[in-house]
Amino acid sequence: MDTLExxxxxxxxxxxxxxxxxxxxERLGMAQPPLSRAIQQLExxxxxxxxxRNRRGVALTGAGEVLLHEGRAALDATTAAARRTRRAxxxxxxxxxxxxxxxxxxxxxxxxxxxxxxxxxxxxxPGAAEIEVLPSGTCEQEAxxxxxxxxxxxxxxxxxxxxxxxxxxxLTEGQIAVLPAGHRLAARKALSPEDIGDIPxxxxxxxxxxxxYPPGPGPExxxxxxxxxLIALGRTLAVFPDSxxxxxxxEHAAVPLPDAPPVVTHIAWPAHSxxxxxxxxxxxxxxx
Amino acid sequence: MDTLExxxxxxxxxxxxxxxxxxxxERLGMAQPPLSRAIQQLExxxxxxxxxRNRRGVALTGAGEVLLHEGRAALDATTAAARRTRRAxxxxxxxxxxxxxxxxxxxxxxxxxxxxxxxxxxxxxPGAAEIEVLPSGTCEQEAxxxxxxxxxxxxxxxxxxxxxxxxxxxLTEGQIAVLPAGHRLAARKALSPEDIGDIPxxxxxxxxxxxxYPPGPGPExxxxxxxxxLIALGRTLAVFPDSxxxxxxxEHAAVPLPDAPPVVTHIAWPAHSxxxxxxxxxxxxxxx
DNA sequence: CCCGGTGATACCCGCCAGGTATGACAGGCC
DNA sequence: GGCCTGTCATACCTGGCGGGTATCACCGGG
Numbered sequence: 001m002d003t004l005e006x007x008x009x010x011x012x013x014x015x016x017x018x019x020x021x022x023x024x025x026e027r028l029g030m031a032q033p034p035l036s037r038a039i040q041q042l043e044x045x046x047x048x049x050x051x052x053r054n055r056r057g058v059a060l061t062g063a064g065e066v067l068l069h070e071g072r073a074a075l076d077a078t079t080a081a082a083r084r085t086r087r088a089x090x091x092x093x094x095x096x097x098x099x100x101x102x103x104x105x106x107x108x109x110x111x112x113x114x115x116x117x118x119x120x121x122x123x124x125x126p127g128a129a130e131i132e133v134l135p136s137g138t139c140e141q142e143a144x145x146x147x148x149x150x151x152x153x154x155x156x157x158x159x160x161x162x163x164x165x166x167x168x169x170x171l172t173e174g175q176i177a178v179l180p181a182g183h184r185l186a187a188r189k190a191l192s193p194e195d196i197g198d199i200p201x202x203x204x205x206x207x208x209x210x211x212x213y214p215p216g217p218g219p220e221x222x223x224x225x226x227x228x229x230l231i232a233l234g235r236t237l238a239v240f241p242d243s244x245x246x247x248x249x250x251e252h253a254a255v256p257l258p259d260a261p262p263v264v265t266h267i268a269w270p271a272h273s274x275x276x277x278x279x280x281x282x283x284x285x286x287x288x
Numbered sequence: 289m290d291t292l293e294x295x296x297x298x299x300x301x302x303x304x305x306x307x308x309x310x311x312x313x314e315r316l317g318m319a320q321p322p323l324s325r326a327i328q329q330l331e332x333x334x335x336x337x338x339x340x341r342n343r344r345g346v347a348l349t350g351a352g353e354v355l356l357h358e359g360r361a362a363l364d365a366t367t368a369a370a371r372r373t374r375r376a377x378x379x380x381x382x383x384x385x386x387x388x389x390x391x392x393x394x395x396x397x398x399x400x401x402x403x404x405x406x407x408x409x410x411x412x413x414p415g416a417a418e419i420e421v422l423p424s425g426t427c428e429q430e431a432x433x434x435x436x437x438x439x440x441x442x443x444x445x446x447x448x449x450x451x452x453x454x455x456x457x458x459l460t461e462g463q464i465a466v467l468p469a470g471h472r473l474a475a476r477k478a479l480s481p482e483d484i485g486d487i488p489x490x491x492x493x494x495x496x497x498x499x500x501y502p503p504g505p506g507p508e509x510x511x512x513x514x515x516x517x518l519i520a521l522g523r524t525l526a527v528f529p530d531s532x533x534x535x536x537x538x539e540h541a542a543v544p545l546p547d548a549p550p551v552v553t554h555i556a557w558p559a560h561s562x563x564x565x566x567x568x569x570x571x572x573x574x575x576x
Numbered sequence: 577c578c579c580g581g582t583g584a585t586a587c588c589c590g591c592c593a594g595g596t597a598t599g600a601c602a603g604g605c606c
Numbered sequence: 607g608g609c610c611t612g613t614c615a616t617a618c619c620t621g622g623c624g625g626g627t628a629t630c631a632c633c634g635g636g
Contacts (some may be wrong), residue, residue, distance in 0.1 A: 003292050004370045007624090021583060034625045036405030036584060046370065048377030053583065056633075070369035070436070073560055077365040081358035082292045082334065090334030127356030148358070163454055164559030271452030272361055295593090309614060322594045324615060341614065 001055050004042075009071040011038050012050065019058045033149035073146075074085040080148025080270075087151075100129035100277035105150035108135035109224040111265055112246045114171055114288070115154070121284050126283065138207045138221075145270055152269040152278060157239070158261055167268035168286050175260040178252055179212065179237040186253035193260050196237060205230065205238040228252070241265075294366050296330050297359040299323055300338065307346045313466075319476035361434075368436025370560075375439075388417035388565035393438035397512040398422035399553055400534045403442070404576070407475040408574050416572065417565035422572055426495045426509075433558055440566060441555040444529070446549055455556035455572050463548040466532065466540055467525040481548050484525060493518065495524040516540070 014024040015035065025032040045048050050064040060068065061184040085103065092119065106115055115133070122128045134150055142160055154170070155162060177191050179202065185191065203218035205227055213220050213239070218236050221227045230236045232251040241263040245254055267285045269278055302312040302322065313320040330337050348356065375389065375418040394403055403421070410416045422438055429441040432449055442458070465479050467490060475481065484492060487510060491506035493515055501508050506524050510517045512535070518524045520539040529551040533542055555573045557566055 002367070002370065003294055003298065004366050006291055006366070007293065009366065009369065010291070022581090030624095031626055032582090033584075033586095038582085039623080046374055047378070048374055050373075050377075058384050058583085061377070063373050066376040067373040069560065069562060072363070074362065074365035074369045074471060077358070077362035078292050078297065079290070081297065081362045082290065083356060084358050085335055085338075085355040086334055088354040089334070089338075089349070131631085164452055166451055196581075199475050233555065247557070273355060310612090318593095319595055320613090321596085321617095326593080328615085345613080453617075 004071075004074075006040050008038060009075055011035055012042060012067060013071050013075065015039060015051070016064060016071075017057070018058075021058070060195060070249060076143075076147040080146065084151070085150035099100065100275075101132060102129045102152055103132045103134050103150045103274075103276055104279060104281075105134045105136045105141040105144040105153035107138065107141060107154070107156065109244075109247060110156065110241070111154055111171075111243060113243060118285055122281065123282055125280070128280055130260060131171055131281070139209055145268065151275070152281060154267045155268045157264045157266065159263070160266075162266060162268055164271060165268040166271045166273070167266040168282060169264055169266055170288065171265040171287060172262050173242040173265075174262055175239055175241055175257045176244065176249065176254045177237055177239055177257055178229055178231055178254055180234040181251045181253045183234065183237075183253065186255065188255050190258050191255050192242070193257060196239070196257075199237070202234070202237045205236040226251055292330075292359075292362075294325060294363065299326050300330060300355060301363065302344070302400050303327060303339070304348055304352060307348075311344070314331045325506055327503060352479070362377050364431075364434040364436075369432065371436035373426055383514040386561060388563075389420060390417045390440055390563075390565055391422050391438045392569075393422045393424045393432040394424065395429060395442070395444065397532075397535060398444065398529070399459075399531060401531060402553060406573055407471070409576060410569065413419060413523035413568065413572055415452065416568055419569070427497055435558065439561070439563070440555060442552045443556045445552045445554065448554075450556055452557040452559060454559045454561070455554040456570060457552055458555055458573060458576065459553040460550050461530040461553075462550055463527055463545045463546055464532065464542045465525055465527055465531055466542055468521055468522040468542045468549075469539045470521055471522065471525075471541065474543065476543050478546050479543050481545060484527070484545075487525070490522070490525045493524040 011024075013026065014022060014028050018024040018027065022032050023035055025035040028035065039051065046063075046067075048063045050067060052059045052061055063253055087103070090101070119131060119133070122131055134144065136144055136153075137152075139159060141150065142165075144150040145153050145165060155165075155167065175186075177196050179186055179279075183202065183271070185195070187201075196202075204216060204242050205218045205221050206213045206216050207221050219230055221230075221238075225240055227236070228247070230250060231238060232249055239257065239260065248254060265280060268284070299312075302316050303309060306312040306315065309327075310320050313323040314396075316323065327339065334351075334355075335514055336351045337349050338355060340347045340349055341437055360366065375391070382539070407419060407421070410419055422432065424432055424438075424441075426454070427448060428444055429438065430453075433453060435440050443453075443455065445476055446470040456566070465473075465484050471490065472488075473487070484490075492504065493506045493509050494501045494504050494507050509518075515526055516535070516537060519526060520537055527545065527548065536542060555570060557570070
């Protein structure tokens with residue numbers, strides 16, 4: 001009477017995202033009629049109208065939007081429970097006591113130096129947990145923490161949000177514009193954010209934010225190598241924290257952006273975590 | 289294969305809390321054998337041993353402890369989804385547009401003045417959400433935010449933890465010792481935390497923290513009136529923020545505790561909240 | 577007017593959650 | 607040792623419900 005089943009949440013989230021029973025059913029690997037019925041039962045049990053059926057597709061009601069948000073969070077929490085439990089039991093007992101393993105999510109290609117120092121420090125620590133580094137797509141570390149693919153992550157404000165996590169500050173850096181070495185602006189000592197917003201021959205590269213690309217003239221970027229190449233070819237420019245200098249090519253030029261907001265790297269973890277291994281890692285990280 | 293059902297989580301949490309299949313089954317309103325089988329299936333599906341059966345009761349394995357913590361969080365999230373969805377649809381459309389309603393959890397009897405000012409300010413705000421004040425037991429506001437009984441809460445550090453919530457600071461106050469007016473210490477200008485820890489004839493009252501009472505000689509307190517009476521009768525003393533002076537009796541005396549840590553009142557809400565009504569309330573609160 | 581597309585309804589079936597009865601096993605007691 | 611008790615596991619059965627197929631009701635467009 002009171003408790004939602006995860007199955008129902010999965011079904012509703014699918015329908016709410018697709019706004020189409022047929023496509024949602026396909027995505028769920030089932031037929032459309034039982035899905036319709038399940039949603040109806042859900043609405044009856046909650047005593048709330050979730051979807052406005054418009055004969056031509058479907059729209060979310062206010063309550064539906066609430067359930068979409070809260071339901072996603074709940075689904076993330078349950079899959080996180082499953083994943084973390086599996087990991088906890090995986091190699092539960094090594095040669096000396098329970099073998100602890102932590103999955104650390106990092107933006108692929110970011111914070112090279114910092115990460116290197118962190119891993120070295122952990123390796124030096126006797127009895128510290130084994131760290132598995134999990135490279136993540138753009139801005140995906142937050143989702144990985146929420147759904148249990150990772151136990152701890154390196155996040156970069158203002159690109160990432162720390163909402164819902166506990167965190168410690170690790171490093172603050174300025175930003176640079178990375179552009180083709182031959183470009184006329186490459187010789188400048190500094191640039192401002194306005195300068196690079198509308199260069200006719202060099203549009204700003206676009207990264208996906210939570211899976212969607214912002215509008216704009218620049219190319220859509222999938223990975224760092226691709227971006228590096230496009231910059232080297234003179235087709236785009238991009239903005240990075242200082243530490244990106246580590247992977248620049250000869251054909252790249254870096255120009256400081258003194259007025260851009262500083263990028264702060266944090267180590268972040270789910271607020272309810274109660275793991276000794278994690279606490280040790282955080283202590284190690286903040287001592288760097 | 290991959291996703292845990294809430295039913296399984298409920299079952300496991302019950303067993304993990306009782307550490308006894310029979311009692312857990314009773315609590316769940318079902319027979320013991322299907323519960324045993326469900327837990328076995330869960331262990332098989334996760335590929336992980338959750339419970340160590342000791343012929344004489346049951347103990348949690350490491351993975352079991354992880355699932356207990358994460359599973360509780362997941363269950364809270366799903367019941368929160370159900371509750372908030374119900375509330376969102378409840379009186380979804382009032383006379384003028386969607387009627388917004390927020391449930392604000394406050395520790396019963398705390399922050400009288402602040403709360404009064406906040407409610408007045410909200411009432412003055414045109415188009416602001418209707419605020420339902422939900423008095424909570426000791427330290428229960430956090431749980432209420434997590435499981436959706438409340439949308440927003442007033443929390444008091446260091447008694448409450450802000451972990452997992454977004455929050456804004458509202459008020460900082462010192463603490464006072466409340467003791468019988470006739471007591472020899474009532475005339476003192478100030479007391480230190482050590483002073484009040486071991487007064488032979490006046491043991492410190494004990495509040496439940498997350499449902500359990502800390503050990504000690506003092507009486508176990510259930511509500512504020514009861515405590516007030518016990519103090520007035522000269523049976524105990526208690527520590528409160530300054531604002532508690534509002535409800536003191538004539539037979540009470542308040543002595544400042546300048547060395548006690550200050551109590552900071554925060555307004556806190558689930559980090560993932562995206563409600564306009566909530567944002568407005570927070571803006572109102574921080575402007576006080 | 578018919579046709580394509582959408583969600584709802586009707587009906588059926590097989591699986592699995594849950595119940596009852598019983599077993600297996602360890603410990604305490606006389 | 608024999609027995610009882612408490613505990614979890616096993617065996618077996620049943621009913622409900624989750625899911626499938628076929629079909630309907632409805633609307634918009636050519």
